[in-house]
Amino acid sequence: MKMSLFEIYNDFANDKNISDLLRSHSIPLTKFESIDKEYLRILDSYLESREISRNDIMVLTSMPIQNVSILMSVANYIRETSKGNLISFSKNVFIPLTQLCRDQCSYCTFKYEPGEGPLLVTPDEVLKSAKKAVELGCTELLFVSGDKPEKKYEVYRDKLKSMGYSSTADYMISMSEICLEENIFPHSNLGIANQDELMRFRNSNPSMGLMLENISERLMDPGMAHYRCPDKYPKARIKTICSAGELNIPWTSGILIGIGENWDERVDSILELNRINNLYGHIQEIIIQNFNPKPGIKMEGQPAPTDLDMIKTVSISRLIMSKNVNIQVPPNLNSKTYMLHVFSGVNDLGGVSPITIDYVNPESPWPQIDLMKTTISEFGFNLRERLPVYPEYLSSEYIENHIYERAKKFIDNSGFVTES
Numbered sequence: 001m002k003m004s005l006f007e008i009y010n011d012f013a014n015d016k017n018i019s020d021l022l023r024s025h026s027i028p029l030t031k032f033e034s035i036d037k038e039y040l041r042i043l044d045s046y047l048e049s050r051e052i053s054r055n056d057i058m059v060l061t062s063m064p065i066q067n068v069s070i071l072m073s074v075a076n077y078i079r080e081t082s083k084g085n086l087i088s089f090s091k092n093v094f095i096p097l098t099q100l101c102r103d104q105c106s107y108c109t110f111k112y113e114p115g116e117g118p119l120l121v122t123p124d125e126v127l128k129s130a131k132k133a134v135e136l137g138c139t140e141l142l143f144v145s146g147d148k149p150e151k152k153y154e155v156y157r158d159k160l161k162s163m164g165y166s167s168t169a170d171y172m173i174s175m176s177e178i179c180l181e182e183n184i185f186p187h188s189n190l191g192i193a194n195q196d197e198l199m200r201f202r203n204s205n206p207s208m209g210l211m212l213e214n215i216s217e218r219l220m221d222p223g224m225a226h227y228r229c230p231d232k233y234p235k236a237r238i239k240t241i242c243s244a245g246e247l248n249i250p251w252t253s254g255i256l257i258g259i260g261e262n263w264d265e266r267v268d269s270i271l272e273l274n275r276i277n278n279l280y281g282h283i284q285e286i287i288i289q290n291f292n293p294k295p296g297i298k299m300e301g302q303p304a305p306t307d308l309d310m311i312k313t314v315s316i317s318r319l320i321m322s323k324n325v326n327i328q329v330p331p332n333l334n335s336k337t338y339m340l341h342v343f344s345g346v347n348d349l350g351g352v353s354p355i356t357i358d359y360v361n362p363e364s365p366w367p368q369i370d371l372m373k374t375t376i377s378e379f380g381f382n383l384r385e386r387l388p389v390y391p392e393y394l395s396s397e398y399i400e401n402h403i404y405e406r407a408k409k410f411i412d413n414s415g416f417v418t419e420s
């Protein structure tokens with residue numbers, strides 16, 4: 001039975017778990033009658049048609065904290081009706097295959113120069129990590145690298161060549177193939193990739209990822225976060241994501257928030273991801289990743305996005321994206337607020353590693369899986385482990401048959417990892 005906006009909000013506001021949580025974050029549960037009529041009109045019309053215009057989205061971005069609980073209630077309702085009470089995560093090992101990179105993002109702590117650390121993680125080290133991860137019950141091997149360092153550093157190019165590889169992509173593909181044989185599923189985040197490379201990745205990776213980050217070319221101007229970052233050119237990233245769509249590769253993408261973008265650019269980025277997904281249907285998940293200032297980076301002095309910023313971005317993303325798309329916030333970057341984001345539309349908490357740090361945000365430790373499970377169940381949810389590919393994409397349409405056959409040994413009828 002279809003619920004009215006009033007009923008949805010009433011249910012939300014009367015849930016003790018939710019009201020206690022909002023109160024603990026100083027978010028008011030305003031009386032329905034006191035909420036700005038324009039917001040009520042927009043959300044009512046969205047519930048009627050399940051569509052929302054860009055203009056209306058922009059109005060929602062101006063919502064003050066006094067009204068934000070109504071937006072959360074609608075996003076929470078959409079999450080509940082499409083994903084039920086399941087929250088997923090994956091248990092992974094994070095391998096930073098090379099931390100050299102030709103880009104210079106102002107928020108980066110991942111990249112270093114030759115001489116500041118090893119040129120790459122060697123095949124022996126990769127294999128050792130994969131075996132250790134399997135022993136500890138991990139099912140995902142997350143490969144991350146800097147972007148195209150072979151185009152910038154001769155010493156790295158020579159190293160790859162001496163090992164028999166022509167590029168970072170070539171090396172990552174080879175390591176993916178070896179690790180899959182160990183019964184762990186690679187999920188590669190290479191950066192920009194062409195169709196041929198993606199085709200080769202498809203043979204060992206059941207899913208891959210590339211964040212859109214932001215659609216705005218303005219962020220590449222001098223002084224902005226993506227100045228001197230050729231791989232952050234939005235059209236190139238969109239091309240990679242679309243190429244993956246043409247190949248039916250389940251894809252993880254998302255946006256970075258708080259890197260100097262404005263609300264128009266943030267909303268346009270989410271709309272673009274939805275447009276691409278409407279064309280190809282391969283975006284399994286979008287990540288809403290909040291910028292975290294750290295000492296020593298160029299953006300050290302820039303403030304992190306506020307909780308209100310995050311809540312509005314997550315909720316608006318839930319309204320915009322097709323209901324099958326999963327929405328994630330990284331729990332280590334939102335350790336005190338991830339439940340707030342579940343009640344704003346999030347249904348996934350990403351990869352959590354029992355053995356490796358988050359090399360992209362080394363200052364933010366992963367939550368303990370048991371603790372996360374307890375917290376989530378206290379709020380009435382069921383935390384389930386997934387493979388790097390979501391259950392909706394576990395079919396021969398999206399993944400190679402030999403990977404699908406291997407995956408079947410790990411999952412139950414629901415498509416999530418079999419619980420012991």
Ligand code: SF4
Nearest residue numbers: 101103104105108111
């Ligand atoms: S592309 Fe990634 S590794 Fe390279 S500078 Fe940017 S954030 Fe750092």
